[in-house]
Amino acid sequence: MGENAITLSAIEKRFHQKEVIAPLSLEVPTGQLIGLLGPSGCGKTTLIKMIMGMIKPDNGRIQVLDYVVPHKQLLIDIGYMAQSDALYIDLTGAENLHFFAKLYRLSKKERVERVAYAANLVRLTEDLNNKVVNYSGGMKRRLSLAIALIQNPKLLILDEPTVGIDPVLKKEIWQELIRLKEKEHKTILVTTHAMDEAERCDRLAMLRSGQILAQGTPQELKAHYQAQDFDEVFLKAGGAIV
Amino acid sequence: MRIGAIVTRIIQQMMRDKRTLALLFCAPLLVLSLMYFIFNSDESEVTLIVSHGPAQLIEKLEAADFHVIEDDNVTITQLKDNQYDAWLDIQQKQTKLTLLNDDPSAAKALQMKLAQALQPEQASSMTFVTDYVYGDEDTAIFDIFSPMLIGFFVFFFVFLITGIALLKERTSGTLERLLATPIKRSEIVAGYLVGYGLFALVQTIIIVLFGIYVLDIVHVGSIWLVLLINSLVALVSLSLGALLSSFAASEFQMMQFIPLVIVPQVFFSGIFPLDSMVEWLQNIGRIMPLYYAANALNGVMYKGFTFSEILVDLLVLAGFALLFILLNIISLKKYRSL
Numbered sequence: 001m002g003e004n005a006i007t008l009s010a011i012e013k014r015f016h017q018k019e020v021i022a023p024l025s026l027e028v029p030t031g032q033l034i035g036l037l038g039p040s041g042c043g044k045t046t047l048i049k050m051i052m053g054m055i056k057p058d059n060g061r062i063q064v065l066d067y068v069v070p071h072k073q074l075l076i077d078i079g080y081m082a083q084s085d086a087l088y089i090d091l092t093g094a095e096n097l098h099f100f101a102k103l104y105r106l107s108k109k110e111r112v113e114r115v116a117y118a119a120n121l122v123r124l125t126e127d128l129n130n131k132v133v134n135y136s137g138g139m140k141r142r143l144s145l146a147i148a149l150i151q152n153p154k155l156l157i158l159d160e161p162t163v164g165i166d167p168v169l170k171k172e173i174w175q176e177l178i179r180l181k182e183k184e185h186k187t188i189l190v191t192t193h194a195m196d197e198a199e200r201c202d203r204l205a206m207l208r209s210g211q212i213l214a215q216g217t218p219q220e221l222k223a224h225y226q227a228q229d230f231d232e233v234f235l236k237a238g239g240a241i242v
Numbered sequence: 243m244r245i246g247a248i249v250t251r252i253i254q255q256m257m258r259d260k261r262t263l264a265l266l267f268c269a270p271l272l273v274l275s276l277m278y279f280i281f282n283s284d285e286s287e288v289t290l291i292v293s294h295g296p297a298q299l300i301e302k303l304e305a306a307d308f309h310v311i312e313d314d315n316v317t318i319t320q321l322k323d324n325q326y327d328a329w330l331d332i333q334q335k336q337t338k339l340t341l342l343n344d345d346p347s348a349a350k351a352l353q354m355k356l357a358q359a360l361q362p363e364q365a366s367s368m369t370f371v372t373d374y375v376y377g378d379e380d381t382a383i384f385d386i387f388s389p390m391l392i393g394f395f396v397f398f399f400v401f402l403i404t405g406i407a408l409l410k411e412r413t414s415g416t417l418e419r420l421l422a423t424p425i426k427r428s429e430i431v432a433g434y435l436v437g438y439g440l441f442a443l444v445q446t447i448i449i450v451l452f453g454i455y456v457l458d459i460v461h462v463g464s465i466w467l468v469l470l471i472n473s474l475v476a477l478v479s480l481s482l483g484a485l486l487s488s489f490a491a492s493e494f495q496m497m498q499f500i501p502l503v504i505v506p507q508v509f510f511s512g513i514f515p516l517d518s519m520v521e522w523l524q525n526i527g528r529i530m531p532l533y534y535a536a537n538a539l540n541g542v543m544y545k546g547f548t549f550s551e552i553l554v555d556l557l558v559l560a561g562f563a564l565l566f567i568l569l570n571i572i573s574l575k576k577y578r579s580l
């Protein structure tokens with residue numbers, strides 16, 4: 001694996017003539033936790049779906065883990081959590097996890113281990129045998145995260161993973177993300193519009209109207225804009241362009 | 243194994259959805275029984291072959307709007323092959339009427355018309371015998387359209403249930419999520435075909451057995467052929483339902499396909515007589531899967547056709563299924579280009 005887990009070169013995407021992603025380039029270094037920060041509708045999900053190969057960019061080139069996207073083999077190495085929970089609500093949490101584990105061709109033994117690990121990570125072990133239809137919003141979010149981790153992927157791409165999760169669990173999930181990065185050397189790309197989460201990332205890319213306004217470490221960005229917190233960084237960065 | 247994962251999941255989901263299971267397995271039996279009680283109790287040009295008929299009789303018959311073909315050497319096989327409605331063989335001692343009887347109500351009408359036309363002659367001492375190519379004088383209208391009805395129910399309920407199940411997968415995002423895993427598009431389609439196909443097969447077996455052993459629908463041919471035809475019908479309807487679900491945004495829109503896709507097929511599959519329709523309209527049926535299904539089912543159950551006689555219909559049905567399956571695989575490109 002090269003220095004960068006993800007390399008986007010001059011990516012562009014339009015939906016019905018409307019430019020959603022202006023030509024942009026971005027690099028995600030291997031082994032880092034990168035935050036994609038931006039208000040709702042700025043193009044975060046579109047960008048992520050292009051990285052996954054689910055949307056084809058109009059222009060530009062995307063390389064992930066030494067593969068040129070789209071590439072099916074690549075999907076084994078990516079743990080993906082969509083913005084909206086895509087779960088089989090008439091099945092139990094365990095059945096959902098086992099189903100996805102089978103799609104990654106895990107052996108029975110591995111499957112049982114990984115399901116137990118992932119469920120424990122998101123504190124769902126006790127509810128694993130309940131049907132998902134009876135889960136709360138936060139529980140569904142956690143189950144989605146567990147599914148993203150099920151095959152022990154090298155790269156995690158998480159689209160707003162902590163929306164609807166209470167502050168205590170949110171903190172735990174971030175601790176776990178940081179542990180995964182540090183102890184298991186995972187590369188993690190997270191989108192968020194919560195400014196408090198921005199602090200915890202190694203690097204940030206600030207997106208607005210499909211363009212990257214600024215990128216760097218949280219400290220660099222704050223210093224650059226002479227701001228106290230990220231709300232201020234965002235206001236100043238946005239103001240500079242508009 | 244990925245296909246197996248999808249199949250297992252579908253079985254888990256279906257077993258938990260008791261109402262859908264009931265709809266799949268009980269509703270067709272209910273409707274079929276209702277139809278049975280209602281129908282166990284129209285007109286077009288009739289082709290009549292006359293052998294050894296005197297000239298004035300021919301004239302009289304033509305005046306009565308029969309399409310008369312004079313031929314002294316006719317065989318039953320010719321009658322079958324050319325779909326001639328009846329054959330009147332006039333001999334010294336007796337007159338023999340052979341009815342094709344592929345449509346009992348039409349055959350009864352023909353008999354009455356013929357009796358009227360022949361009245362003066364019958365007054366003379368001539369004896370009159372009637373013979374049937376298909377069925378007998380007791381053949382009820384239900385007997386000839388029930389084979390098609392069986393095919394129709396298999397088609398309708400499988401279409402509805404798989405269409406809506408797949409639509410749910412599309413709208414809930416689970417289908418898109420599935421494509422974010424390394425599964426092949428063809429594996430997804432195969433998984434759905436096998437998963438829902440199993441339920442469709444059970445349904446088919448129940449309907450066929452119920453029709454034949456409980457309602458006592460005539461079946462001259464092999465029951466295995468009936469199951470084979472209906473399995474193909476289920477496959478066609480499964481793949482068509484899955485395909486059309488990508489053009490529907492809600493369950494209500496899926497229901498809107500019923501008048502568009504299902505009802506026209508009912509009209510053209512032969513449940514209603516087509517003979518009185520203009521020819522180009524009759525040919526529309528040929529683009530519809532149920533037309534071939536009805537043809538084959540009617541052939542096997544009512545006329546006792548063998549495998550080779552319905553081979554063309556089976557091939558066309560398999561062709562439809564293959565086409566829809568391929569289109570399904572292609573349509574999944576919407577979610578992932580590979």
Ligand SMILES: Nc1ncnc2c1ncn2[C@@H]1O[C@H](COP(=O)(O)OP(=O)(O)O)[C@@H](O)[C@H]1O
Nearest residue numbers: 015016020038039040041042043044045046047
């Ligand atoms: N399939 C689509 N068709 C048309 N417009 C779309 C489509 N997907 C996203 N958009 C538009 O692209 C913009 C960015 O959307 P999105 O990437 O979902 O933003 P974010 O995830 O940052 O909230 C929005 O204005 C949205 O309306």
Ligand SMILES: [Mg+2]
Nearest residue numbers: 044045046083
């Ligand atoms: Mg989004």
